Amino acid sequence: MTDTPVSEMSFEQAMRELEAVVGQLESGDVELEKSIQLYERGAALKKRCEEKLKEAEEKVAAITFDETGAPKGTTPVDTQ
Template sequence: MDQADIENLTFEAALSELEQIVRNLEQGQAPLDESIELYQRGDKLKRHCEARLKAAQARIEQIALGPDGQPQGTKPFDAD
């Protein structure tokens, strides 16, 4: 799989593969070259997951309440 394949993964599929890579690296049984390839792929998967989360957060909206406590519309989500 290359970068284009990663970009087509759902968040859940990318996270699942990333978790498997972490388990494989933690076991420490892969040869050095394979470990490096796994690490590089894991880094790409991590970046993909972060981008998907950021995009999802940008789509989330909060309900804005007026002074009387009644909903008046929506506003962008502010994670702070």
């Protein structure tokens, strides 16, 4: 685990750490208290990954195309 706050992680950082957390939990060699901490960290990392994916989907959905099908810019997306 890193000391980086989950809220500051990129998608890739969060995904790598989430994979490490899952690996530790699956190994079965972790004490109960540490397992609980890992599970909580893993839940936060999963949420961060989902948030970053949603942001990316919204950006892709906002891309507009001209009459030839070429991207011409973005339009605001209502995130509410």
